[in-house]
Amino acid sequence: MEYLADFFHQFGGQLQSPTLSFLIGGALLAALGSKLTIPNPIYQFVVFVLLMKIGMKGGVEIREANLADMFLPAIISVIVGVTVVLLGHVIFSKLGGVKQADGIATAGLFGAVSASTMAAGMVMLEEINMPFEAWVPALYPFMDIPALVLAIVLASVAREKMEKGKDHKVDTWAIVKESLRGSALSALILGILLGLLARPERVLLSFYEPLFRGLLSILMLVLGMEAWSRLKELKEVAHWFAIYAFIGPILHGLLAFALGYLAHLWVGFSPGGVVLLSVIAASNSDISGPPTLRGGIPWANPSSYIGASTSVGTPVAIAICIPMFASLAQLVFSN
């Protein structure tokens, strides 16, 4: 019981962090019909700076890291990405009133990764002084790309079965290229390469680092506003999407937490690394995943998967999953 009280105490404390309060503030503004808008170019700039900073910092530290340590967590990331999609596909196929393609696309988006949720998770870990390996953000594509590819393949195979004779070939390489070219992954990979191959420390410390938290708060505000404004779209599709979007991130994060814990026992994966891996698993793609799915599964209704992800999935991943996994780690790893 004492453990449980401890857990809820930590959980409550983390709900007051600036990251979450800006998210809630954004949703509140939209709910009250505020005329405040954040222009799109500013949002794109914010995402760029955040991902460049995460990438460069990772790249700089990867230079000195032992990359063999990354092997098992990378395999776990692929397993989680694939499992989330398969699990989601099975769950949605058993629910009434859900079109198969909509279910698969939603599962694909929840298997994919959100850069903003990952950034929020990193700030939370810094706030509670829980260190993690610098290469953990580089696990992003290992989970993101297999999930999107699998979702598009599953949806295409299902359509082929329904419309016998019609050929729906899936160009896997095109999906991988599309994912890598998305703005979030492009900035992250460029940052990692610059950190690895160049010496960007001075610009990283003088420009990117000091801006990080402030810009993240703006991003959270935008996500809060977006979450509220997309609720209307979600209301127009089956209520199962909202239920899945609420429970899914928690389940997916717990699955990654369990596998990450095994990696902790086997190869010494750090507790902070386990939490960040769980946050990556709990997150659902909000920037680059939707256009990849839109291109790959055009017959799925974007209102279902985007509404589920941005209105419910992302707020749950940020507001519930991040503090929950951090508290869980403090509980599990302190014993």
Place this chain on the structure above:
Amino acid sequence: MFHNATKLVIVTEHFMCKKVCDIIEDCGGKGYTLVPTGGKGLHHLHPTLDQATVIEGFDNLKIEVVMSNQEKAEQIAERVVSECFEEYPGVMYLEDVRICRPDRF
């Protein structure tokens, strides 16, 4: 100084832009104009750029192509409908315009 020509206007989602522009070039279009846009469609409001669209590629673009040959403009329109608009949203219309320097269209 001015000559009669046909302007084809296509409003669609950003990530369809490349496909539409490829069709235009394939049908002999020598150039086109891209304008970021937004507004209300049959289903919902498409935000303009003064508001962040969290999701990439779902913002709307207006693609304008002027053709001195109306048949070619209609050929582009037919291909856009059959190759893009069966599964993706879009609006398209033709306008009569007056142009100078017809050799450029």
